[in-house]
Amino acid sequence: MSGVLALLVGVAVLTAHTLVNAGRWLRRPVDRPTEVTEPVAVLLPLRDEATRVTPCLAALLAQRGVPDLRIVVLDDGSTDGTADVVRAVAGDDPRVTLLTGVAPPPGWLGKPHACWQLATRADPAATALVFVDADVVLRPYAVAAAVTELRAARVTLLSPYPRILVATAADRLVQPLLQWLWLTFLPLRAMERSPRPSLAAAGGQFLVVDRAGYAAAGGHTAVAGKILEDVELARAVKRAGGRIALADGSRLASCRMYDDWPQLRDGYTKSLWASFGHPGAAAVVVGLLLLLYAAPPLVALVALLTGAPAVAGVALAAYAVGVLGRVVSARATGGRWWPDALAHPVSVVVLGWLTLRSYHLRKRHRLSWRGRPVT
Known part of the structure; x- marks a missing residue:
């Protein structure tokens, strides 16, 4: 019984932390009429995104509240006609610049190199850079709201996490874990205040940075060979003396990351090793997650079958409290x-x-990933 009680206490503490993060510390910029006066460059890296880029780029062209907005698009070696789609959607809009990327040199991965090319080619007058992925669709005032939050929070880097759209059973099982993990295990307030690079998180789908702070951190040259270039960029910003913040961006942007199970499986597979680092650390973390969240319903079932209703009740309570944490996370970030x-x-x-x-x-x-090795 003592072991099952320990599971319940552990899960309860973590769920309480989720509640505190979601209710007190999570920033929530909203899509409402807002205007920023500073020049802003939106940077869009593309590699074989012909089927995805249209809604993303159309939403960028429909942005409001940013009178001095420039959109820089990089075609990163696409073979599916992505550049032609960009030209068709953008037409002759003078705000859009389409660049042809070059292959990453030794020591660089594709995504960081594409982002670096975009940042170096953006209008020098732009004081804020907004990185957006092709699977993200922004609300009309999303860029204005995100830049406003960046300045109000007085941080160098702001990561407004989009609402993740789910359609398949695999989506519904895996995708909500992204927000749940950082709301449950990352102390948001301490992350913003602490200078420790290890206490950092970010999502590259929608990322807003102060340009001067980005340059001071080394930009994407500081994360050239990193598969998790978004998190590593946040760490580089901290190492350079800057501050970072996470935000619930579900009211600013939506994102359908993967179309099917093979894409989702391979997308997570390519980067999870980098999230945990040493295999031993991964084994410990995954073991604890399984113990705290997967074991309770199994313990409850075994306890019922062996005539131990008190143990079953405590185990079911641990399961229920774990589910509550998932509910809190989903409701806080616009999820299902x-x-x-x-x-x-x-x-x-x-x-x-x-x-x-x-x-x-x-x-x-x-x-x-995308035809390029990542290790």
């Missing part, structure tokens, strides 16, 4: 919670399997 949160133990098991697969394929040098 019913009935998906009930499958939270299964989600954690899938995350564990994806992590194991990531380390396995990395050890065999078989990780790649």
